[in-house]
Amino acid sequence: MKISPSQSWRLKDTLYVLSLGKCKRCGNVFYPYQPLCSVCGSMDIEKIRSKGTGTLIEYTILYQNRDGFEKQVPITAGLIKLDEGIELVAPLTDVEITELKEGVRVEAVLRKVRSDSSNGIIQYGLKFRVINDAGNN
Amino acid sequence: MVSIVASGLIKIDRYYEFSEKDLVIEAYKDLMLKIKDVPSSVDAMIVSSTYSDILSKNLMLAFKLSNKLGVKSPISFRVENGDNGGASILTAYSLVKSGIANSVLLVGVDKFSDYPSKYINDVVSYNLDNEYQYQLGLTPHVYAALLMKRYMKKYKKEYDYFTNWPLKMHENAVENPYAYLKFKVDKKVITDSQLISEPLRLFDIAARADGASVVLITSDDMAKKFTDTPVKIESIFSSNLPIDIANANLNSIKDVSRKAINKISKEAIYEIHDSYSILASLEIESLGLAEEGKALDELENLKVNLGGGLKARGYPGSATAIYQLAELYLQLTGAHPKAMSGPEKGILLSCDDLGNSSYLISLSR
Ligand SMILES: [Zn+2]
Numbered sequence: 423m424k425i426s427p428s429q430s431w432r433l434k435d436t437l438y439v440l441s442l443g444k445c446k447r448c449g450n451v452f453y454p455y456q457p458l459c460s461v462c463g464s465m466d467i468e469k470i471r472s473k474g475t476g477t478l479i480e481y482t483i484l485y486q487n488r489d490g491f492e493k494q495v496p497i498t499a500g501l502i503k504l505d506e507g508i509e510l511v512a513p514l515t516d517v518e519i520t521e522l523k524e525g526v527r528v529e530a531v532l533r534k535v536r537s538d539s540s541n542g543i544i545q546y547g548l549k550f551r552v553i554n555d556a557g558n559n
Numbered sequence: 560m561v562s563i564v565a566s567g568l569i570k571i572d573r574y575y576e577f578s579e580k581d582l583v584i585e586a587y588k589d590l591m592l593k594i595k596d597v598p599s600s601v602d603a604m605i606v607s608s609t610y611s612d613i614l615s616k617n618l619m620l621a622f623k624l625s626n627k628l629g630v631k632s633p634i635s636f637r638v639e640n641g642d643n644g645g646a647s648i649l650t651a652y653s654l655v656k657s658g659i660a661n662s663v664l665l666v667g668v669d670k671f672s673d674y675p676s677k678y679i680n681d682v683v684s685y686n687l688d689n690e691y692q693y694q695l696g697l698t699p700h701v702y703a704a705l706l707m708k709r710y711m712k713k714y715k716k717e718y719d720y721f722t723n724w725p726l727k728m729h730e731n732a733v734e735n736p737y738a739y740l741k742f743k744v745d746k747k748v749i750t751d752s753q754l755i756s757e758p759l760r761l762f763d764i765a766a767r768a769d770g771a772s773v774v775l776i777t778s779d780d781m782a783k784k785f786t787d788t789p790v791k792i793e794s795i796f797s798s799n800l801p802i803d804i805a806n807a808n809l810n811s812i813k814d815v816s817r818k819a820i821n822k823i824s825k826e827a828i829y830e831i832h833d834s835y836s837i838l839a840s841l842e843i844e845s846l847g848l849a850e851e852g853k854a855l856d857e858l859e860n861l862k863v864n865l866g867g868g869l870k871a872r873g874y875p876g877s878a879t880a881i882y883q884l885a886e887l888y889l890q891l892t893g894a895h896p897k898a899m900s901g902p903e904k905g906i907l908l909s910c911d912d913l914g915n916s917s918y919l920i921s922l923s924r
Pocket of ligand 1: 445446447448449450459460461462463464
């Protein structure tokens with residue numbers, strides 16, 4: 423497993439925060455951020471940060487090994503609709519399977535994703551957990 | 560007009576002793592045995608291969624192959640389009656249609672068996688968005704599983720519904736000499752098979768293996784030199800639109816089917832990209848061959864993937880589309896070892912594993 427430090431750093435807007443683009447011309451909101459609207463072609467794009475909250479639409483549990491992710495299997499992943507209206511597929515974390523239902527509220531949290539065995543780089547990324555109404559941490 | 564005049568293919572399998580080049584030589588030998596006149600040169604060689612650079616450390620593959628096969632060609636390049644080999648068919652077709660080339664040797668080759676599956680799973684995940692989804696450890700199977708669950712909810716289906724696909728594909732593959740998994744399965748084998756990404760099981764997924772297939776495509780003027788039974792490539796339609804997982808819709812396949820509406824008929828024979836059982840169901844429905852939510856209940860009435868599909872004939876990356884093209888050609892000329900009698904039209908639906916990008920190719924004899 424080789425993680426490139428520059429690639430990892432370059433992904434800071436998608437892996438550490440959910441930076442969205444908001445087109446000032448047509449109102450399109452999209453993820454990941456880029457300085458060009460893929461709907462209307464405008465270059466007038468505001469970078470905004472997603473609140474990181476959304477709703478679970480569907481989930482699955484992945485049992486298959488992928489190089490570099492062996493220790494994380496099984497991986498629970500969900501189709502999430504962010505409150506800003508964007509749908510994305512993302513790993514879930516800290517989950518009780520019984521609480522995973524369509525419509526449940528989720529929030530993004532930073533977690534370790536994988537580490538590079540050759541030069542010690544640890545890559546972090548945003549996963550989603552169910553918002554527990556009883557407490558907040 | 561553009562015609563297919565010859566094909567050559569090998570059984571899809573795990574070939575530990577063969578490289579990509581060796582596989583292509585075997586497929587080309589098969590073509591040479593069947594063709595009226597072996598070409599000493601072609602105007603172009605197009606290679607459909609997705610993973611040969613990453614898995615075999617092999618760049619300039621088209622140049623290398625064109626020299627090794629002894630088919631001189633001034634134009635040679637590889638087309639990479641994820642697992643969607645349809646793009647290379649469009650390329651070959653366009654070269655002939657435009658008059659740039661009178662003859663194109665279209666080569667499909669990919670090889671999965673050299674590495675353990677966890678490494679292959681990593682590499683096929685390069686097909687995903689690499690700014691987030693790939694980085695977080697997801698695989699395409701996650702998407703297929705989510706799509707499957709949404710479909711089950713939308714149409715109130717149980718897992719049983721999906722078992723119809725591998726049952727039928729394995730049945731179709733039994734007498735196909737090119738098929739990787741030439742055995743029948745029963746329902747229990749499917750429902751008990753390994754869980755990949757719930758509810759997706761092993762038998763819901765295409766069988767990855769090694770394969771090579773070659774197809775010679777020429778202008779009409781030149782076709783008779785090579786065969787008495789050319790098959791015309793009538794038209795190619797294409798579409799790029801992201802899938803809608805939440806609503807279980809393959810927008811690209813629906814779009815390409817709409818564009819090709821006049822070509823689609825129940826009389827034609829079909830090759831579709833059944834990377835997953837759920838994809839097969841959605842593709843058949845998007846083509847309008849069955850009602851939404853019912854495709855896999857109506858397989859007995861459909862002439863789809865007669866050779867066993869990706870599921871049982873096997874799935875060698877983007878060589879798959881060239882297998883599909885070669886098998887349709889053999890079917891339409893009556894030369895397939897398992898030929899049906901009389902089909903005059905063939906439709907090839909090629910897409911990437913999740914159906915974001917698609918090509919629909921219509922053939923007639
Ligand atoms: Zn815009």
